[in-house]
Amino acid sequence: MQTISREDYLKAILKIEEEAGSVSNQSLVEKLSTRPASVTNMLHTLADAGWVEHEAYKGVRLTDSGKEIALSTLRKHRLWEVFLVDKLNFSWDEVHQWAEDLEHVGDEELTNRLDAFLGHPAFDPHGDPIPTAQGQWSDGRNLIPASKAVVGDRIQLKGVVDSGEAYLQHLDRLKIELGLILVVSKSLDFDESKTLIWPDGSEASLSKQTLQNMLVEKLSRKGKE
């Protein structure tokens, strides 16, 4: 049985704060696949440590020190993911679980050396931004879901909303990977699917679902990036 650490909770709270604004017990139950009572327990632990502020029945908020730990853990996680993909040649759908373990190893010094060894990557294998050693991680990019692209657009895949194994493997089967440039050739309004053209000239139609989870950068309609 894989036990969920304090850091895992902090990371989850951080993500939910961003996605939804407020963090309920329920939202943590879902994100972490655990039970309400376990969450309540842990929130007490985290509050006692000064990492969150918790008001019974009202939800939870990261304190500054909690956020610092969450970002530092996220940084380690994403750097190790880069290591696993770039150096050990794992594919992007295989790395999450190991990174989950690796993120609990090492201190700031080790993390910084790993960062340097990897060449200070800005994004992980799923296109998620890697926080800096100083805890900065404003994305800076202006990405939109591919579902928002219209006919004629040249779009480049820069990230995914869902980095679950199933979805990533689905993209693999479609020969879609980070950096790939596609052109929207047709848009079926009734079911919101779109037909896209690959650089090699082949084309295929992607479902609304698939498109919503692809984060793309819109390149100029004809020219270059």
Add this chain to the structure above:
Amino acid sequence: MQTISREDYLKAILKIEEEAGSVSNQSLVEKLSTRPASVTNMLHTLADAGWVEHEAYKGVRLTDSGKEIALSTLRKHRLWEVFLVDKLNFSWDEVHQWAEDLEHVGDEELTNRLDAFLGHPAFDPHGDPIPTAQGQWSDGRNLIPASKAVVGDRIQLKGVVDSGEAYLQHLDRLKIELGLILVVSKSLDFDESKTLIWPDGSEASLSKQTLQNMLVEKLSRKGKE
């Protein structure tokens, strides 16, 4: 507080079996810096899992499956040490603790990829042999403690008996590292210290203690390896 895992116990039992032949509760208490009751507890756990055979008051012995796990853990530990030194530029006295954590991450697949990435190293940064994926790890080398070398011998440092921080840092201060070739120029029988000559011509006298912990290969008295 850093908790000692089952694998750590198996590794310790393996080492003590080799060093001393039989493994007492006491020997584990010392090697793992813990308490007798904790050891007894864990030995029950390990025996229940079928990894050791334990007879009360008589000692403990690894089973085949226990030995397999111990060797596999040792392999992971030593490969990660190579990673930390070769890739992240840590020094040989800094890596043990992190490797202790890293060895619990990943499966055989990850370990084999790490092994390949590192170029299938045969020895870790302290000169200890790295077991193969098949659990082989006969050393093959014929190393002797430097204390056994006599005047005129050319010796090359290939390993250390004690890989504790203090000893390794002591060697660092003496500009002694793995691979270094020294020549024995003088031997003081009364306190068993020896004077050695470095490749750059400088010389220094090492104590019996220091010499006993250096594992060297005796090169031909004049020629090459």
Add this chain to the structure above:
DNA sequence: AAAATATTTTAGGCAGGGCTAAAAACAAGC
């Protein structure tokens, strides 16, 4: 062989995280 010493095991607890079942608080509907 008895006494004294050393080692190992049992007994009983602590802490971290997890769980179920039941109670309490909040939110909605009428």
Add this chain to the structure above:
DNA sequence: GCTTGTTTTTAGCCCTGCCTAAAATATTTT
């Protein structure tokens, strides 16, 4: 404003590994 239903918390217990203190077994000394 009361009833129903959902969410959150409390209560009580499990498991792993750790600990101390005390009892049991070995070993050594006399």
